[in-house]
Amino acid sequence: MSDPDIATLQRRLVDFAEARQWAPYHTPKNLAMALTVEASELAEIFQWLTPEESVEVMSDPDKAFRVRDEVADVLAYLLQLASACGVDVLRALSEKIERNEVRFPTPPR
Template sequence: MTEENTPPDLPALQRRLAEFAAARSWQPYHTPKNLVSALSVEAAELVEIFQWLTPEQSERVMDDPDSAHRVTDEVADVLAYLLQLCEVLGIDPRAALAAKIERNELRFPVGRNGD
């Protein structure tokens, strides 16, 4: 967090992740294939938390401090690998998401399917 207690922006987070990996000489292992595999594993760990919860329990998962901590950590792991993958592949995640939202707005217009 910065002095104003605001979270860093995505490029700053990507730089920190790259510096973290470089300081440990992990770059040779951070190939797209390996990053996608690690991302999948971390996403599965997030799924595991919710797997056997009822819909109602899943909506309250953040009410329990231990569960909230686990969910937050797994979300961070998923985001870390996704940001590293974007960095390696030269994808701007903000631009990619904005473009995808625009395509989805065209694909699924309001009013279709009873909305």
């Protein structure tokens, strides 16, 4: 299987929801709320770890699986929200990076 692109993933997520008749529930509000829940589940993995332990979390196969799974959930809801709102995620990110480069210039060395 080749690496999917953003549009393909978004289409698969829409198709998945439509096949299960979930589309009426996938409003921007509900998707934003679901995104925050999944982000919280990702944060929970790291909640009580020291900074050093957090860096090593991917060396534990069980924790690594949980991190990958929650990252996937966060990305899925983010892509669905972007699709529902008509946001081109790659363009939005590129524009945000450009604004941040102006807002936070490289300090002199």
